[in-house]
Amino acid sequence: MGKSVSICLAVIGSLSLVGCTLPRGAALQSEIVRNADAQDSTFSVVPVTRETLAAITKWPGTGGGGLAGWIGAGRGSDGGLIRAGDAVNITIWDNEENSLLVPPGTKRIELVGTVVSSAGSIFVPYVGEVSINGQTPDQARRTIESKVVTVAPSAQVVLARGAGKQSAVDLVTGVARPGVYPMDGRQQTILSVLAEGGGIQSGLRNPIVRLIRDGKTYEIAADRLLADGAQNTSMRGGDKVLVVADERYYTALGATGTERLIHFEKDTLTALEAISIAGGISDGRANPKGVLVLRDYPANALRTDGSGPAKTRVVFTIDLTTADGLFSARTFRIYPKDTVMATESPVVALQSVAGLLGSAIGLRNAASAN
Incomplete structure (x- = not known):
């Protein structure tokens, strides 16, 4: 009689586990989004679908966003123009005897490494300050030569841009x-x-x-x-x-192929790419209807008209069992410091309970045989 009572108690104890939280590797979606509609909730739940993507895409980036932006091929070039801080090498040729510019017994003088001043000019002996800022090397040569011939009519000037700090x-x-x-x-x-x-x-x-x-x-x-x-x-x-190296990362958790920080492998990542990089979702464990992306927004991004998040903490839900969910996951962008989580299927908990019940029944049969 005592053995029978013990067996019955074991079975009843196993059945009571249905209403308890069993040990498992990931949370259920219902557990995470529970109380989202409560008045004092600190987060909101937003499904990622074709209808919501248009608005979500316009929300601000988070976690440092993407890269800092680029200027493109058509912008930024100064066309080799001479600027303040550049160095120029000037050679002045003059065949005249008793030239003011060229030392006796020579035909030329070299002014190597002449630095363009902050005012954009250089100093030429017997000529003074000559402004060459914003000119090409050839324009600067002609400008200097036009000044030099006023003191040495037969002089000619050669100019080459040097290796100044601004060139x-x-x-x-x-x-x-x-x-x-x-x-x-x-x-x-x-x-x-x-x-x-x-x-x-x-x-x-x-x-x-x-x-x-x-x-x-x-x-x-x-x-x-x-x-x-x-x-x-x-x-x-x-x-x-x-x-x-790209230091941006997101976190993979739950019933994915891995649980760790994962660095970005490309400029931008979509939810479907992030799941794939994390090893996909675990067969037999994950709930394909319950893939979640957890994201924090700054307070200044909050909006009440749908043009931004309603709360600073947002849980995006993705259903990978529908065509709409899969296509949406291919478009929904993952930002640095997001958490991508595959929740656990409720069936896993039921299987665990069934296993416990089976163990209890096996114990009862063994006891009866004795």
């Missing part, structure tokens, strides 16, 4: 040969400068090309720069170029 590009890091590369008056692009530096270092994770110009920073994924000629921007003297 060079600084390759800082991420290339085989970092250093300062003179432009020498040539029309150079960022790809040609990277090539001069030996190309992008191998092993950099999703390398990002960063251009610093006039105190502003521009960024582009190296893959995009190499693939699209329209992004091959012209360089300016004084530009600084860095190639760095």
Whole structure:
């Protein structure tokens, strides 16, 4: 009799587990979104569908957003114009005897490394200050020569742009040969400068090309720069170029193929790509109707008219069992520091309970046999 009572109690205890939380690897969707509609809820739930995507896409980026933006091939070039801080090499030829400009016994004088002043001018002996700011090397040569002939009518001027600090590009890091590369008056692009530096270092994770110009920073994924000629921007003297690894990441949790921080592998990621990179969702464990993206928005992004999130914490829900959900997941963008979570299927809990019941029944049969 005592054994029977014990067996019955074990079975009843197993059945009571149906209403309890069983040990498992991920939460249920219902547990996470519970109380979302409560008045004091701190988060909102937004389904990712064809109807909602148009509005969601206009919401601000988060987690640092994407890259800092790029300037394109048609912008930024100064066409090799001479600026303050540039250096020019000037040679003055004069065949006249007793020339004011050329030393006795010679036919020329060389002014090497003459730096353009902050006012955009250079000093030429017996001539004075000559403004050449914003001129091409050939225009500057003619400007200087027009001044020189006033004191030496037969003189001729040769000018070459030197390697002043404002006529060079600084390759800082991420290339085989970092250093300062003179432009020498040539029309150079960022790809040609990277090539001069030996190309992008191998092993950099999703390398990002960063251009610093006039105190502003521009960024582009190296893959995009190499693939699209329209992004091959012209360089300016004084530009600084860095190639760095992409440090942006998102977090994969729950019943996905992995649970860890995952760095971006490309310029932008969609929800479907992020799930794939995380190893997909676990067969037999995950609820394909319950893929969630958790995101924090700044308070200044909140809106009440649908043009932005209603609360700072948003849970986006994606149903991968429908065509609409799959197509929407291909478009919905993942931002840095998002959490992509595959919730667990309720069937897993039922299977666990069934297993416990089976164990209890097995114990009862074994006891009865004894």
